[in-house]
Structure formats: C-alpha cells, structure tokens
Amino acid sequence: MLMYRIARKKPLNATVTLMDIEAPMVAQKAEPGQFIILRVDEEGERIPLTVAGYDREKGLVTIIFQVVGATTVKLNAKNEGEYLQDFVGPLGNATETEGLKKVAVVGGGVGCAIALPAAQKLHAEGCEVHSIIGFRSKDIVILEDEFRACSDQIKVMTDDGSYGEKGLVTKALEELIQAGNQYDEVIAIGPLLMMKFVCEITKKYNIKTVVSMNPIMIDGTGMCGGCRLTVGGKTKFACVDGPDFDGFQVDFDEAISRGAIYKDFERKAYEEACNLFKKEVK
Ligand SMILES: Cc1cc2nc3c(=O)[nH]c(=O)nc-3n(C[C@H](O)[C@H](O)[C@H](O)COP(=O)(O)OP(=O)(O)OC[C@H]3O[C@@H](n4cnc5c(N)ncnc54)[C@H](O)[C@@H]3O)c2cc1C
Numbered sequence: 310m311l312m313y314r315i316a317r318k319k320p321l322n323a324t325v326t327l328m329d330i331e332a333p334m335v336a337q338k339a340e341p342g343q344f345i346i347l348r349v350d351e352e353g354e355r356i357p358l359t360v361a362g363y364d365r366e367k368g369l370v371t372i373i374f375q376v377v378g379a380t381t382v383k384l385n386a387k388n389e390g391e392y393l394q395d396f397v398g399p400l401g402n403a404t405e406t407e408g409l410k411k412v413a414v415v416g417g418g419v420g421c422a423i424a425l426p427a428a429q430k431l432h433a434e435g436c437e438v439h440s441i442i443g444f445r446s447k448d449i450v451i452l453e454d455e456f457r458a459c460s461d462q463i464k465v466m467t468d469d470g471s472y473g474e475k476g477l478v479t480k481a482l483e484e485l486i487q488a489g490n491q492y493d494e495v496i497a498i499g500p501l502l503m504m505k506f507v508c509e510i511t512k513k514y515n516i517k518t519v520v521s522m523n524p525i526m527i528d529g530t531g532m533c534g535g536c537r538l539t540v541g542g543k544t545k546f547a548c549v550d551g552p553d554f555d556g557f558q559v560d561f562d563e564a565i566s567r568g569a570i571y572k573d574f575e576r577k578a579y580e581e582a583c584n585l586f587k588k589e590v591k
C-alpha cells in the first residue's frame with residue numbers, strides 16, 4: 310500500500326506545524342489555492358489542508374496546520390520519517406493569478422499559510438505584491454521571512470501591538486489604499502470575520518476581492534454537500550466550486566452561523582479523542 314512519508318517536520322509556533330510530505334503525484338500537479346485530504350492512520354478521520362508549497366522535483370508537498378482538535382493533535386504527534394495513511398489531491402481550484410499586475414495579499418493567523426503560495430506565485434509572475442499579515446500577538450507570528458521574500462511591501466500587524474504595527478489587517482489595508490495604491494485585486498485569507506470586514510472595506514473602493522472559504526468538508530469531491538455555501542444567492546460547494554470565491558458575493562453571515570453549529574459537536578469529539586490520545590501515549 311502507498312504510504313506518505315513525513316520528510317520534514319518544523320514547529321512554526323506553539324500550535325502551528327509545518328510538514329513536508331513525500332507525495333510525488335500530488336507535488337506534480339499542485340497549485341496555490343488547492344488542498345489535499347489526508348488521513349493520519351487507518352481509523353483516522355479525513356481532514357482537508359491547503360497545499361502550502363510544493364517541490365515538484367523532490368516530490369514534496371508542504372502542509373502547515375494548526376492543532377485545533379483530535380486529528381490535528383494526532384498528526385502533530387507524528388515525527389519525521391513516519392508515514393501518513395492517505396494524502397489525496399490536489400483538490401479544488403487553483404487561485405487565478407493571470408494578468409494581475411498589483412495585488413494586496415491579506416493573511417490572518419494560520420490563513421497566512423494558505424495565502425503564502427498565492428503571494429509567491431504572483432511575485433514569480435512579476436506582479437507587485439503588497440502583503441499584510443496579521444496575528445493576535447508576537448509569539449504566534451509565522452512565515453514573516455517567507456512573505457518578505459515575495460513582497461514589494463509588507464505590513465506585519467498584531468492585535469496587541471507586541472510586534473510590527475498595532476491593529477487589525479483591515480486598518481493596514483485601508484491605509485495602503487488611501488495612500489494611493491491601486492490594486493487590481495485583493496486576496497484575503499483568514500478567519501471568516503476578517504474576510505467579511507476586508508470585503509466591507511474593498512467594496513467601498515470597488516476593488517475585486519477573492520476570499521478562500523474553508524467550511525467543513527467531508528468527501529471533498531462535491532458528493533456530500535457538507536461544504537455548501539451561498540454565493541451570489543446560489544448554493545455552491547467550496548470543495549469543487551472553490552475554495553476561492555468572489556468575496557462580494559459570499560454570504561458570510563450564513564457561513565459564520567453554519568460554522569457555529571459544528572462547534573459543540575466537535576468540542577465533544579475533541580475531548581473524547583484527547584482522552585483516547587492521552588491513553589495511547591501513556
Ligand atoms: C479547503 C480547506 C483547507 C484548509 N486548510 C487548512 C490549513 O492549511 N491549515 C489549517 O490549519 N487548517 C486548514 N483547514 C482547516 C482544517 O481542515 C481543520 O482545522 C481540521 O479539519 C481540524 O480537524 P481536527 O479533528 O483536528 O479538529 P476538530 O475538533 O474536528 O475541529 C476543529 C475545527 O476545525 C474545523 N474542521 C473540523 N473538521 C473539518 C473538516 N472536515 N473540514 C473543514 N474544517 C473542519 C472546524 O472549524 C472546527 O471547528 C482547512 C479546511 C478546508 C476546508
């Protein structure tokens with residue numbers, strides 16, 4: 310059976326980890342914006358994670374994940390040289406970058422891992438990239454050097470002002486727009502509320518805004534309906550129609566309230582799995 314070796318594991322902060330996975334078939338085709346679905350072991354749940362990078366020659370795919378619940382706890386317990394059961398992809402549509410000359414890329418928290426490959430691709434294509442990355446505080450800042458390397462301008466924001474500039478990414482974005490920067494597009498990836506408020510600003514200035522939607526996904530192939538969203542008044546499936554969508558068309562309030570329905574259920578699953586996990590590692 311095909312297994313997927315963890316070639317590298319690197320903690321980026323206390324709860325976010327980077328892994329390079331040997332998955333040559335996925336590495337061959339992956340593009341920014343796409344995702345994979347993995348299973349840690351045979352009994353494991355399938356979880357979607359974005360392709361945070363790839364090395365086609367070495368056959369490696371980078372994932373960056375936040376430890377939030379049962380499966381990401383299990384994944385984070387794996388070490389270099391160990392194997393994952395399944396690693397399916399690339400799934401979803403690639404981020405469209407063609408023809409863009411000047412773009413603001415806005416990343417919030419672990420959303421920066423999803424935004425980075427888009428910023429890198431735009432930069433490689435000669436586009437002027439202004440990156441705004443935001444975090445709650447200094448100790449959880451990730452990928453700053455990587456963003457610096459592919460950005461013509463960068464603003465690092467923290468909510469509490471412990472690093473970079475104090476304030477939300479929306480403040481930095483509006484300042485850049487008011488300073489006269491004319492963007493062809495804004496790409497915003499992060500918490501739903503962040504993306505909603507970015508869109509409220511860009512609507513005022515009529516700047517096309519692309520957001521990446523990460524609702525609950527089960528099969529990732531358009532069959533289960535778990536990832537449905539309302540976009541432009543129509544039902545869309547994030548896994549096959551997205552994950553990128555026109556931010557002005559997304560019904561964020563519905564997505565936020567749907568997300569909340571799962572929270573309670575998942576917290577229970579997490580507690581159960583954590584207890585199991587604790588027993589396993591004893
Ligand atoms: C297309 C896509 C790309 C993603 N990319 C990344 C990424 O690059 N890095 C990252 O840290 N996270 C990413 N996520 C979120 C990631 O899938 C969840 O954090 C993960 O599934 C949590 O599983 P868990 O068992 O550890 O936690 P759980 O306790 O099961 O859930 C914790 C939270 O994770 C989310 N979640 C749970 N199950 C799913 C699921 N099947 N599909 C989607 N979200 C779920 C929910 O918001 C939930 O509240 C992505 C999600 C999607 C849909």
Ligand code: FES
Nearest residue numbers: 527529533534548
């Ligand atoms: S995950 Fe099942 S339809 Fe999208």
